Amino acid sequence: LGQLTSSFNTMVDSIEREQDEVQSLIDQLREREAMFRSQFEFGNIGISITDMATGKIRFNERIRTLLGYSTEELQELEWQSLTHPDDLERELPYYRQMLEGELDNYSVDKRVRHKNGNEIFTHVTVSCDRNPDGSIHFLIASVLDITDRIKSEQARRETNRILWLVLDTI
Secondary structure, three states, X not given: OHHHHHHHHHHHHHHHHHHHHHHHHXXXXXHHHHHHHHHHHHOOOEEEEEEOOOOXXXXXXXXXXXXXXXXXXXXXXXXXXXXXXXXXXXXXXXXXXXXXXXXXXXXXXEEEEOOOOOEEEEEEEEEEEEOOOOOEEEEEEEEEEOHHHHHHHHHHHHXXXXXXXXXXXX
């Protein structure tokens, strides 16, 4: 009976340690989920996450603000329709390679259209999470507005061009 009691107590101690480990893992998971949710919802980068099995897409507030559309409106649009046609031609090969399993991520600078028709310059990084069979589970797009930087560079180039024209006439 003493040996049975000892074995039982050892088993109870082991279960309690395992419960503590599981609780610690749950706490860590909750903390990571809270950090991800905070970055997703309140970061300064637009993010969309597409579940390829269901077609469901989540958009954060920044991407909705950047593009001027509601979540419902964005659900109805395809990313290709928001992309400037010249930039779409450059991006499509990367996207196809990702779908075919040749790439896991890519980045492009491209123009997108705001709901009001304005052109926005963006730096977009698209990455994927793959299932064990190699198919894409999630597509994650990060969209950074670089319009101010691009317009500043364009203005600087134009100023330099004008300066060179003036200097050539002197």
